[in-house]
Amino acid sequence: MQQLPSNFLDWHRKFASENACIRELERHRWPNGFLCPNCGHDQAYRLKHRHLHECKACRRQTSVTAGTVFEHTKLPLSKWFAAIYLMSADKGGISAMRLSKLLGVSWPTAHAMLRKLRQAMGNRDRAYWLEGIVEVDDAYVGGRRSGKRGRGAKGKTTVLFAVEKRGNGAGYMAAQTLDRLDYSQVRRFAERIVPDATVHSDAFSSLKALAERHRHEARVTPPEKVDEWLPTVHIVIANLKRYLLGTYHGVSRTYLQEYIDEFVFRFNRRNWESQLPRRLIQAAVDHVPIPIRLTHV
């Protein structure tokens, strides 16, 4: 696997030019060399326009940024690459204010860049299934205070969590904001878990949807015993709440899922921390762009 610079100075030196960034995107998009999406031919002319390849067989022009986070961007790719490093390098993430100062871009631009990268992270992780023993629980998240079902729920969002239990630790996780904790939304979330998994939860009625496609073990748990039955998911929920308060000082409902996606992306790759910037490039290249209004980026 290709090694990329591990410190910011070397990273920025490597990706200081538009050309170097394009070459890197090409490596991620076409790891085995160019492939024409129209006819499958593997030879192309590189056009002077920074992003374009023209197929030598069918003449179709393909942009290396089409279908990626960087499609139609007006920013130099070197700024995107710097943002990718800065966002991945710190466990706590980076705020739009800080990123705007470091890159010399406006706050709305920095905010939009971070949103796009978070969406790419979310898309990447939604492609994976959880397996084995999976603990599922819900929590109220957001705003300045967080609570448990029925407590302090004002201004909070219901979030459903699923975490693989591996021995005394955690495997992969998923988390989804819900309008409310009802049967159909729980059932949809359960599609993120492989059908032959065993799901642990408490006995809340909406969570019975977990029994439709999975082996479901539900226990009535008094609050003081809940950490014994669902220890892994509760550690993760506590970590997420700390993360949101630490870096972002509380997050509004509008962006909560995106912040959660960033937390999950980092959590699921916590054993490959040094590779995070490279993996974020890959997620950004595989990304199917969501049409949100980001005209200034």
Ligand SMILES: [Zn+2]
């Ligand atoms: Zn072609």
